[in-house]
Amino acid sequence: xDTSQLLKGVLDLAVLAVLRDADGYGYDVLxxxxxxxxxxxxxxxxxxxxxxxxxxxxxxxYVQPSEEGPHRKYYGLNKTGHELLARSTKTWNHFxxxxxxxLEEEAA
Amino acid sequence: xDTSQLLKGVLDLAVLAVLRDADGYGYDVLxxxxxxxxxxxxxxxxxxxxxxxxxxxxxxxYVQPSEEGPHRKYYGLNKTGHELLARSTKTWNHFxxxxxxxLEEEAA
DNA sequence: GGAGACTACTACACATTGCGGAGTACTCCG
DNA sequence: CGGAGTACTCCGCAATGTGTAGTAGTCTCC
Numbered sequence: 001x002d003t004s005q006l007l008k009g010v011l012d013l014a015v016l017a018v019l020r021d022a023d024g025y026g027y028d029v030l031x032x033x034x035x036x037x038x039x040x041x042x043x044x045x046x047x048x049x050x051x052x053x054x055x056x057x058x059x060x061x062y063v064q065p066s067e068e069g070p071h072r073k074y075y076g077l078n079k080t081g082h083e084l085l086a087r088s089t090k091t092w093n094h095f096x097x098x099x100x101x102x103l104e105e106e107a108a
Numbered sequence: 109x110d111t112s113q114l115l116k117g118v119l120d121l122a123v124l125a126v127l128r129d130a131d132g133y134g135y136d137v138l139x140x141x142x143x144x145x146x147x148x149x150x151x152x153x154x155x156x157x158x159x160x161x162x163x164x165x166x167x168x169x170y171v172q173p174s175e176e177g178p179h180r181k182y183y184g185l186n187k188t189g190h191e192l193l194a195r196s197t198k199t200w201n202h203f204x205x206x207x208x209x210x211l212e213e214e215a216a
Numbered sequence: 217g218g219a220g221a222c223t224a225c226t227a228c229a230c231a232t233t234g235c236g237g238a239g240t241a242c243t244c245c246g
Numbered sequence: 247c248g249g250a251g252t253a254c255t256c257c258g259c260a261a262t263g264t265g266t267a268g269t270a271g272t273c274t275c276c
Contacts, residue, residue: 002117002232003199003203004117004232004262004263004264005116005117005118005232005233005263006116006117006118006199006200006203007262007263008113008114008116008117008232008233008234008261008262008263009110009112009113009114009116009261009262010113010114010207011262011263012262013207013211014207014210017210017211017213018210021213025224025225026224026225027223027224027225028224036206036209036210037206037209037210038206038210041263042263042264042265043224043225043264044226044227044263044264044265044266045262045263045264047224047225047226048262048263048264049262049263051226052262066223066224066271066272067272068222068223068271068272068273069222069223069224069270069271069272069273070223070224070225070269070270070271070272071224071225071270071271072223072224072225073224073225089211091111091114092114092207092211093211095111095114096204096207096208098144098145098146099118099121099122099200099204100204101144101145102122102125102126102144102145102146103121103125103197103200103201105125105129110261112233112234112235112261113234113261113262115233115234116232116233116234116261116262116263117232117233119233119234120233133253133254134253134254135252135253135254136253149234150234150235150236151235151253151254152234152235152236152237152255152256153233153234153235155253155254155255156233156234156235157233157234159255160233174242174243174252174253175243176242176243176244176251176252177241177242177243177244177251177252177253178240178241178242178243178252178253178254179241179242179253179254180252180253180254181253181254217276218275218276219274219275219276220273220274220275220276221272221273221274221275222271222272222273222274223270223271223272223273224269224270224271225268225269225270225271226267226268226269227266227267227268227269228265228266228267229264229265229266230263230264230265230266231262231263231264231265232261232262232263232264233260233261233262234259234260234261235258235259235260235261236257236258236259236260237256237257237258237259238255238256238257239254239255239256239257240253240254240255240256241252241253241254242251242252242253243250243251243252244249244250244251244252245248245249245250245251246247246248246249
């Protein structure tokens, strides 16, 4: 039901993942995440996560004006960000595998 | 690194899963989880989760004395617990699949 | 030109939940 | 008796996602 708790600690990873291919600004990252299936992500969570990752030194940031609305604050992965993404992905995969085994045991 | 955040919302599921096959008491559930690969789970988290699930009406509970130490508080799944387990498993699988796609995109 | 929708971001207070540490208490062994 | 292992409780903390409110820009439609 409540996917919000599942996101804990994983939103970082998801945000890094959608920024891997191309820089993006908050509102855009939000749309990418929702399009990817994370439909219940709240906007404040995304903005907060971007700020946190930036402060942690994983993202670059630059502001660009837009002609379709307010200015946009773009974020992109730097070296630290890529490393973090790689590490977090491994951690996640390991964790997901563990859960998988736990849940499937005795299912047969 | 820090798997503690990944556990958020998933520990409930993991606890339900290890109780699916047989009733268990806190200390035992802790060992089962660690044996299953969740080695960093803290004991307080498990006891807390058991209490929460019990209060939520998903578990039955009964105390049994032990000859190898203090009394043991056993917990077991009731109907609500089994339903919760089934529902949470589905939610988790869906979520894990979504993340999987997100992480593998462009990997090729 | 004003209302409303969509875009885009910030700030703050809050709820959930896992963790650490301290404390209690029982059994067994040396 | 002291220490280890077992078994549980309580309390306060920290991390993080959410809701709400607020600011502000563009565009459309009546």
